[in-house]
Amino acid sequence: MLEKIYTDQAPAAIGPYSQAIKIENTLYTSGQIPVDPTNGKVISTEITEQAQQVMKNLQAVLEEGGSNLNSVIKTTCFLTDMADFAAFNEVYGSYFGDHKPARSCVAVKELPLNVRVEVEAIAVI
Numbered sequence: 001m002l003e004k005i006y007t008d009q010a011p012a013a014i015g016p017y018s019q020a021i022k023i024e025n026t027l028y029t030s031g032q033i034p035v036d037p038t039n040g041k042v043i044s045t046e047i048t049e050q051a052q053q054v055m056k057n058l059q060a061v062l063e064e065g066g067s068n069l070n071s072v073i074k075t076t077c078f079l080t081d082m083a084d085f086a087a088f089n090e091v092y093g094s095y096f097g098d099h100k101p102a103r104s105c106v107a108v109k110e111l112p113l114n115v116r117v118e119v120e121a122i123a124v125i
Contacts, residue, residue, distance in 0.1 A: 007064035010057040011035035014112060019061045025125045027065040031078065031118040032057040033111060042113050047084040051091035054119050059095070067123040070099045077105040078118040088117055 005020035006012075010032065013019060020029040034050035035057070036043050043053045062068055079088060085105065101121070111118050 005061060005065040007060050009037055009060035009064070011037045011040065020065050022065050022125065027062065027067045027121075027123045027125055029058060029061050029065075029121045029123070031076075031120040032061065033113060033115045033118045035113065035115075042115055045116075047087045047116050048091055050115060050117050051088045054117050055091065055095040058119055058121060062121065062123055065123075066125045069095055071125070072096070072099070072101040072121045072123045074102045074122045075104075076120050077103060078108045078111060079105065080108060080111055080116050082107045084116060092119075 001023070003022040004018040005022055005027070007019065010019055013030065017030050020027055032054050034043050034053035035041065036053065037057065037060070044050055059069055062072070077088070077092070079085060
């Protein structure tokens with residue numbers, strides 16, 4: 001059975017989707033963007049600050065779904081500029097430490113609210 005996941009510790013969905021869906025022992029998160037869940041506003045324009053907020057939001061959704069960053073098996077990362085790749089990687093790596101899930105990272109033309117980064121994940125529970 002599918003279970004919708006919601007936490008006020010991450011931004012509310014800005015469209016017709018859930019923050020995450022749990023099915024059996026797997027959690028599928030929607031893409032997290034650098035929005036402060038307390039005020040609904042995009043934080044900063046700097047890639048490192050945006051990446052940190054994205055990872056905090058992702059962590060909150062994972063925890064609400066009964067998982068955590070160490071249980072992530074795959075991420076998909078979206079950047080609006082591949083020149084941000086190294087700075088993003090540094091922040092991303094600091095959240096995963098020695099745990100290195102499978103990952104795809106792609107450049108996209110633009111993202112919602114004109115943010116520079118978005119990350120989605122699949123995790124076990």
